[in-house]
Amino acid sequence: MSIRKLLFFNIVRRPLRTFALLFICIVMSAAVFGGAVISASLQNGINSLEQRLGADIIVLPESASEKVKLENILLQGTPGYFYMDKNIENTLAGVDGVDKLSAQYFLVSANAECCTVQVQIIGFDDETDFSVKPWLSEAYSGSLGRNEIVVGSGLSTRVGHTLKLYGVECKAVGKLESTGTGLDTAVYASADTVRDLIKAAESKGISVLSKQSPDDVISSVYIKVKDGYDIDEVAANINLGIDGVQAVRTKSMLTGTADKLSVISGSVTVLIIAVWVLSAVIMLIVFTALVNERKREFAVLRAVGFSRRKLGTQVMSETLVICLIGAVIGIAIASAVVFPFSRLIETQSGLPFLSPGILTSLGYAALAFGAVILTGPLASVYSAYRLSRVDTAKILREGD
Amino acid sequence: MKRLIIGIAEGIAALVLTIGAFTFFKACGEHDGKFMACHWAQNAVVLAGIVLAALALIRIVVPNDNIKTGISIGIFALSAAVIFIPGTTINLCMMDDMACHTTFKPAVIVVSAVLAVIALADVIAGFVKAKKAQ
Amino acid sequence: MLITAQNITKSYQRKGKTKAPVQVLSNTDLSIESGKVYVILGRSGSGKSTLLNILSGLLTSSTGTVRYDDTDIYSLTDGELSQLRCKRVGYIPQGQSAVGTLTVRENVLLPTAIVGNANGFSRADHLLEQFGLTPLRDARPDELSGGELRRLSIARALINSPDVIFADEPTNDLDEENSRIVFEQLRNAAQSGAAVVIVTHELFAQEFADVVYRMQQGSLIREKGQ
Numbered sequence: 001m002s003i004r005k006l007l008f009f010n011i012v013r014r015p016l017r018t019f020a021l022l023f024i025c026i027v028m029s030a031a032v033f034g035g036a037v038i039s040a041s042l043q044n045g046i047n048s049l050e051q052r053l054g055a056d057i058i059v060l061p062e063s064a065s066e067k068v069k070l071e072n073i074l075l076q077g078t079p080g081y082f083y084m085d086k087n088i089e090n091t092l093a094g095v096d097g098v099d100k101l102s103a104q105y106f107l108v109s110a111n112a113e114c115c116t117v118q119v120q121i122i123g124f125d126d127e128t129d130f131s132v133k134p135w136l137s138e139a140y141s142g143s144l145g146r147n148e149i150v151v152g153s154g155l156s157t158r159v160g161h162t163l164k165l166y167g168v169e170c171k172a173v174g175k176l177e178s179t180g181t182g183l184d185t186a187v188y189a190s191a192d193t194v195r196d197l198i199k200a201a202e203s204k205g206i207s208v209l210s211k212q213s214p215d216d217v218i219s220s221v222y223i224k225v226k227d228g229y230d231i232d233e234v235a236a237n238i239n240l241g242i243d244g245v246q247a248v249r250t251k252s253m254l255t256g257t258a259d260k261l262s263v264i265s266g267s268v269t270v271l272i273i274a275v276w277v278l279s280a281v282i283m284l285i286v287f288t289a290l291v292n293e294r295k296r297e298f299a300v301l302r303a304v305g306f307s308r309r310k311l312g313t314q315v316m317s318e319t320l321v322i323c324l325i326g327a328v329i330g331i332a333i334a335s336a337v338v339f340p341f342s343r344l345i346e347t348q349s350g351l352p353f354l355s356p357g358i359l360t361s362l363g364y365a366a367l368a369f370g371a372v373i374l375t376g377p378l379a380s381v382y383s384a385y386r387l388s389r390v391d392t393a394k395i396l397r398e399g400d
Numbered sequence: 401m402k403r404l405i406i407g408i409a410e411g412i413a414a415l416v417l418t419i420g421a422f423t424f425f426k427a428c429g430e431h432d433g434k435f436m437a438c439h440w441a442q443n444a445v446v447l448a449g450i451v452l453a454a455l456a457l458i459r460i461v462v463p464n465d466n467i468k469t470g471i472s473i474g475i476f477a478l479s480a481a482v483i484f485i486p487g488t489t490i491n492l493c494m495m496d497d498m499a500c501h502t503t504f505k506p507a508v509i510v511v512s513a514v515l516a517v518i519a520l521a522d523v524i525a526g527f528v529k530a531k532k533a534q
Numbered sequence: 535m536l537i538t539a540q541n542i543t544k545s546y547q548r549k550g551k552t553k554a555p556v557q558v559l560s561n562t563d564l565s566i567e568s569g570k571v572y573v574i575l576g577r578s579g580s581g582k583s584t585l586l587n588i589l590s591g592l593l594t595s596s597t598g599t600v601r602y603d604d605t606d607i608y609s610l611t612d613g614e615l616s617q618l619r620c621k622r623v624g625y626i627p628q629g630q631s632a633v634g635t636l637t638v639r640e641n642v643l644l645p646t647a648i649v650g651n652a653n654g655f656s657r658a659d660h661l662l663e664q665f666g667l668t669p670l671r672d673a674r675p676d677e678l679s680g681g682e683l684r685r686l687s688i689a690r691a692l693i694n695s696p697d698v699i700f701a702d703e704p705t706n707d708l709d710e711e712n713s714r715i716v717f718e719q720l721r722n723a724a725q726s727g728a729a730v731v732i733v734t735h736e737l738f739a740q741e742f743a744d745v746v747y748r749m750q751q752g753s754l755i756r757e758k759g760q
Contacts, residue, residue, distance in 0.1 A: 001644060002650075003647050003648070005647070006647055009635045013635040014635060119494075153496075156493070157494065182497075184496065185497055297633055297634070299627075300627065300633055301633070301644075303592065304625070304645045304648070305616050305619045305621075305623075306648060307612050307613045307615075308612050309612070310648070336513070340505070340507075340509055340510060343496055343501055344502035344503055344506070347502055393583070393587040393592050396631065397628050397629075397702070
């Protein structure tokens, strides 16, 4: 017989009490950890989208629906396309304050080889590009050749493997980092490749979704503004000076999403705190209620020769052990939901959702762990005090 | 009694895996009479799920404790293998925002991992009991 | 001389409005020697249990001293006193006192959890045999009868081979046959060298005693023995 065994028996042989406390600990740690990771993933997602676009201003054809289409491409991964005259690129280069600019051409494949789904194909200019190449996680050397493509992280195609688009075998030479957005399922190619794809589609009788060639049109232009220039002013100048286009600040395009996100993050935070406080209160009530039930047990221990300190330690250790186990289970459950199903959360919520890295996640796990193993023992301090001060002589005389 | 509860838990997890794989967390399904790549992964999971459910049933019915433990070792091994069916052994669809990636794969991984853990717990409980009986 | 209690008084503050103090024990002296059975008789409420709890260190007296050999127990810290109580004192409380989460054998072993006892297991098995509890060793207390529970708490009090055993109404809920068995066993413990102090209202307990006291209105009156 040892104190440790006594502790073990007390936990194992009172299954109902143990399960009730365990359950509270599990709910608490799962809520704190899951909530923190969800909040962080949303924040991560929008940050990565903002960085990923890399541009201060995006220029699109002038029509409300085009902006919505772009947002859908970026956030939902819904393939889309729209065009404007290619000369606009040159006109834009002349606008005062424009530092770098790069045009992109959007094309939507009717279907890809394996699955009957549409793929967003983005033609970009290898030479001027500043918004695709910085995010290559597996880089290709030199420039993008004919029938060579770069794929988003969400596509299963591996670097070195090929992907058949309109019957054309395209070799994946690069893969981009994950953004947690619709950009992850896009295919990036040079203008030459896009031209080939359109030709291939026509020759196969597949109705191409656009008859316009990248020789004549572009879909959007990404602009980086020179240092010292006001981004809003440059955008306003473009809107006033060039017909048929709209210049949108990247930030303002993401504002709607950011607002939605801050509401969700706020709700998650409130929820975490509510669960935490509620669990703490329930624990406090449970422990206090247990004092009366366990008085006799502790009086016996005292009579047998347990010191007050040992009695208190006994109560605290029981709580601590249950909290430790509960925290581990809770974090495991939350992990099993939040990490594997992150893509589902993203597609269902329409919000960029990018799980934090291992270190950050471990940090949140430590936070949830700490929250539980502090709250539990704190909630039992009072009952530990009461039980260590039981009036042994009186309680043992009270009979059973 | 304890082992009966574990056995029932195994059975439930195996049934959830089997039925779920073609209902509430099914893969992408067919389009225009064509099956997508992930369909075969789904079939494999359903087949494995049926075998697992059958094993779990035998595990509950058989009276001998050591045979129970043996069957649970099998359940553990098979359910651990099922974790690697979607995406690793059998390809899923091309884009990771499709149902086979967002729902089917994570659900199969989680359910079969849970089943593997339960089976492992049963194996350990079986060995402990066998040792005590000696 | 094992235990000497000198000039013990104990008074309680009443909890009601009057808050008048109640004197339970007044100027009591008592010496306990090894190998003897002491029986303290008295009506309920006469203060005999209070005296027992003071002697065993569970309760502190209002005035006076309690010494174990040369050690004044009031000079000890709670930890030291608990240690001393665990090693040298076997305490048999009134009523049911088994821990519900432990088996009979584990309950008997309980005191060894604190001080450790290399021979704990063999001694426990020996005591279980001696008290006829061997068939029940793996049972939980809620499966035991009153007499069995009583024998369990005596076995537990003996596990660390204490110098002194205090028994508070050890036969309270037992019939005479079982009561006699209990007294017999306490008598045996005294024969193997321990001092035994029994508080009871059973008059036939005197048959087993070396020294008999009667507690009357807070004072001890010797009735038998030197």
